[in-house]
Amino acid sequence: MRGFVCVFLAAGIVGALALPAAADEAYKRCIDTSDGTNPAWAACGGEWVAREDAKLNVAWxxxxxxxxxxxxxxxxxxxxxxxxxxxxxxxxxxxxxFGREGQVLHFPSCRAELIAQRTAVLDSYGADRR
Structure with a gap:
């Protein structure tokens, strides 16, 4: 079972990294209306991750x-x-x-997408029970 989980998790991260980030509208709006500084972009990313975490918690x-x-x-x-x-x-x-861009744009995007994928998996488990 543990081997399967590791393979499943590794495949999930490879899939997440191979796809372009599908940022949510609030993140796009935040970035577009920010002052363009790294702290502002980091805050936008942090908010996106928090929104995805909240959705994950509801699904869980x-x-x-x-x-x-x-x-x-x-x-x-x-x-x-x-x-x-x-x-x-x-x-x-x-x-x-990956520089500051990696830290303030790519890291939260990667993390938010990963969480969104897990939420979808949990939702699919629930659909299997119906």
Whole structure:
């Protein structure tokens, strides 16, 4: 099972990096109306990540509440593994090798997209139960 989870998670990050970022409208608006400074762009990215985290939390709570005890245990283990992966994913943008643009534009975009993908997966699990 652990090997499968690692392969699944690795495939997910490769897929996220291969696609262009599909920023949400609020992020685009924030960037467009910002003063164009790195701190402003970083704030826009942070807000986008926070919005995606909020959507993920709603999907998680809905799925977890509708699940039976054995499934809850398995889902919790899977989510913990995904959280550990998420914390390590996209870090190469934040480490400085991609400059400030990588840190303030690409890192939050990568992270937000990754979270959005996980939300979609959780929603699909819920659809399987209907």
């Amino acid at each position: 709570k809905r799925l977890y509440a509708a699940s039976e005890p054995a499934t809850k245990k398995d889902l919790l283990e899977e989510q913990r593994a995904w959280n550990a992966f998420k914390d390590k994913a996209c870090q190469f943008y934040a480490n400085g090798d």
